[in-house]
Amino acid sequence: MAKVGDQFSPGDVVPLSGIYKCSSCGSRSSFSTDVKGKTFPPSHHPGAKWELVEITPHR
Ligand SMILES: [Zn+2]
Numbered sequence: 001m002a003k004v005g006d007q008f009s010p011g012d013v014v015p016l017s018g019i020y021k022c023s024s025c026g027s028r029s030s031f032s033t034d035v036k037g038k039t040f041p042p043s044h045h046p047g048a049k050w051e052l053v054e055i056t057p058h059r
Pocket residue numbers: 022023024025026027044045048
């Protein structure tokens with residue numbers, strides 16, 4: 001199970017709906033798992049990862 005602080009690469013399947021930040025500049029984006037198999041978009045900064053900062057509870 002993914003947890004806050006875990007980092008993911010572009011192209012990885014989004015494990016949990018939540019807020020993720022660029023590991024380079026800290027810019028935040030919200031990604032959801034509404035679409036099964038949805039993957040992370042290209043990195044916000046070259047070589048950066050997407051880091052989980054807040055998990056969005058399922059409705
Ligand atoms: Zn960035």
